[in-house]
Amino acid sequence: MSAKILIVEDEPAIQELLAFNVEKAGFQASCAGSAERAWQQVRENKPDLILLDWMLPDTSGVVLAKQLRADAGTKAIPIIMLTARGEERDKVAGLESGADDYITKPFSPRELMARIRAVLRRHAPQAPDETVAAGGLELLPGAHRVSAMGREIELGPTEFRLLHFFMTHAERVYSRTQLLDQVWGTQTFVEERTVDVHIRRLRAVLEPAGMDNLIQTVRGSGYRFSVN
Amino acid sequence: MSAKILIVEDEPAIQELLAFNVEKAGFQASCAGSAERAWQQVRENKPDLILLDWMLPDTSGVVLAKQLRADAGTKAIPIIMLTARGEERDKVAGLESGADDYITKPFSPRELMARIRAVLRRHAPQAPDETVAAGGLELLPGAHRVSAMGREIELGPTEFRLLHFFMTHAERVYSRTQLLDQVWGTQTFVEERTVDVHIRRLRAVLEPAGMDNLIQTVRGSGYRFSVN
DNA sequence: TGAAGCTGTCACATGTTTGTCACAAAACCT
DNA sequence: AGGTTTTGTGACAAACATGTGACAGCTTCA
Numbered sequence: 001m002s003a004k005i006l007i008v009e010d011e012p013a014i015q016e017l018l019a020f021n022v023e024k025a026g027f028q029a030s031c032a033g034s035a036e037r038a039w040q041q042v043r044e045n046k047p048d049l050i051l052l053d054w055m056l057p058d059t060s061g062v063v064l065a066k067q068l069r070a071d072a073g074t075k076a077i078p079i080i081m082l083t084a085r086g087e088e089r090d091k092v093a094g095l096e097s098g099a100d101d102y103i104t105k106p107f108s109p110r111e112l113m114a115r116i117r118a119v120l121r122r123h124a125p126q127a128p129d130e131t132v133a134a135g136g137l138e139l140l141p142g143a144h145r146v147s148a149m150g151r152e153i154e155l156g157p158t159e160f161r162l163l164h165f166f167m168t169h170a171e172r173v174y175s176r177t178q179l180l181d182q183v184w185g186t187q188t189f190v191e192e193r194t195v196d197v198h199i200r201r202l203r204a205v206l207e208p209a210g211m212d213n214l215i216q217t218v219r220g221s222g223y224r225f226s227v228n
Numbered sequence: 229m230s231a232k233i234l235i236v237e238d239e240p241a242i243q244e245l246l247a248f249n250v251e252k253a254g255f256q257a258s259c260a261g262s263a264e265r266a267w268q269q270v271r272e273n274k275p276d277l278i279l280l281d282w283m284l285p286d287t288s289g290v291v292l293a294k295q296l297r298a299d300a301g302t303k304a305i306p307i308i309m310l311t312a313r314g315e316e317r318d319k320v321a322g323l324e325s326g327a328d329d330y331i332t333k334p335f336s337p338r339e340l341m342a343r344i345r346a347v348l349r350r351h352a353p354q355a356p357d358e359t360v361a362a363g364g365l366e367l368l369p370g371a372h373r374v375s376a377m378g379r380e381i382e383l384g385p386t387e388f389r390l391l392h393f394f395m396t397h398a399e400r401v402y403s404r405t406q407l408l409d410q411v412w413g414t415q416t417f418v419e420e421r422t423v424d425v426h427i428r429r430l431r432a433v434l435e436p437a438g439m440d441n442l443i444q445t446v447r448g449s450g451y452r453f454s455v456n
Numbered sequence: 457t458g459a460a461g462c463t464g465t466c467a468c469a470t471g472t473t474t475g476t477c478a479c480a481a482a483a484c485c486t
Numbered sequence: 487a488g489g490t491t492t493t494g495t496g497a498c499a500a501a502c503a504t505g506t507g508a509c510a511g512c513t514t515c516a
Binding site: 457458459460461462463464465466467468469470471472473474475476477478479480481482483484485486 | 487488489490491492493494495496497498499500501502503504505506507508509510511512513514515516
Binding site: 384385386387418419421422425426429447448 | 461462463464465466472473
């Protein structure tokens with residue numbers, strides 16, 4: 001889930017600084033000190049975003065950006081250009097070359113990360129606003145709403161995700177481990193029994209709304225959402 | 229239907245960059261490298277909007293803007309001034325000279341196009357100020373006015389944009405980050421919590437007007453404007 | 457120039473959510 | 487039935503998210 005970011009920067013100190021910040025923010029960082037190595041990394045790692053310094057030992061960043069844009073395989077990778085302070089022409093040329101954003105040195109880590117996230121967000125495919133329906137329930141992911149036969153149901157964030165998962169994966173048993181992976185994420189580490197508690201909480205909200213026995217216990221295996 | 233935009237800019241590289249972006253966005257671009265040629269273009273092409281650089285070889289952009297404003301035939305053409313970064317005086321003088329908006333270099337193509345569209349929308353004589361209505365509220369984007377059931381409501385600029393966005397994007401949850409992107413712009417960097425404060429201010433103005441619970445908190449996700 | 461208003465940020469208050477536990481209840485096995 | 491495993495349930499403290507008032511820096515306007 002975490003995005004891969006390629007840092008193309010010849011100055012080792014700055015390279016490390018960038019990598020440190022990028023990783024601290026939960027992204028995967030890889031580095032290249034020259035245009036040549038950058039190409040290599042791009043092919044091997046398929047980064048989701050490239051931080052590209054304006055000055056490189058072998059080629060200028062602008063040229064590399066243009067090359068990346070010209071190649072069908074790398075055309076879609078967003079680029080953030082790192083330019084020196086006040087170089088008016090550089091910025092213009094940087095944007096012209098196809099960079100998605102630029103940031104002038106010196107910059108604060110916070111601004112850098114904000115721009116990275118903004119660019120990644122802009123390039124993320126926007127999910128259409130669909131509605132999920134199952135077992136008399138209606139769930140709108142975009143509006144973050146659930147309703148049972150017209151009556152709105154209040155859910156906490158985790159219960160919402162859990163129910164969403166069940167509704168889109170009905171009629172099938174999931175183990176606590178699987179549910180933890182799917183609903184909590186593979187990066188979180190909580191007790192398996194926590195699932196039980198949340199199932200119970202979900203049931204507690206669903207039952208008063210007449211939605212009875214929607215989530216069934218499969219002893220020894222896990223839980224199942226079923227329309228029956 | 230596509231608007232004609234005149235670019236007055238002496239630096240060829242920037243001129244091309246501007247023209248490229250403007251045309252990519254579906255507008256017709258024409259260019260002038262000096263005030264003299266600009267007048268010529270204005271007479272010939274009748275542009276719908278002028279992008280005017282602050283520095284020109286023969287006259288300053290401000291002077292040209294004032295001249296354009298003084299001429300009955302060109303008075304109505306909106307002007308966006310291109311100024312150097314942080315030149316506070318320029319900004320003031322630019323707006324005083326009659327420009328409708330200014331944009332400081334360096335700017336992102338995205339921001340530029342957003343401003344162009346905003347100015348065109350504001351100046352569109354055809355559209356007799358479309359009004360946005362939702363949840364008993366009526367908002368006139370052009371006039372910068374909002375009213376709740378006939379009663380006028382006073383809003384600051386940011387609250388206005390925020391409410392406008394919500395009214396045109398009802399029934400959907402937006403995270404603080406998304407709201408910052410949409411309402412504050414991708415180039416501004418403020419804390420996420422700032423959104424909370426503005427939401428609160430908006431609510432504070434809306435509630436006395438009887439508009440209660442229009443903006444709902446979705447814990448863990450963001451906020452939602454809903455007509456209920 | 458001063459007054460008034462707008463913004464962004466902070467510290468603190470308030471209220472929810474969450475993971476975990478201990479124990480009760482239920483199901484399973486021999 | 488008795489013993490064992492699995493699941494349900496209520497309670498709870500810590501973590502977390504949001505509401506709220508205050509404030510300083512700015513801009514605007516007269």
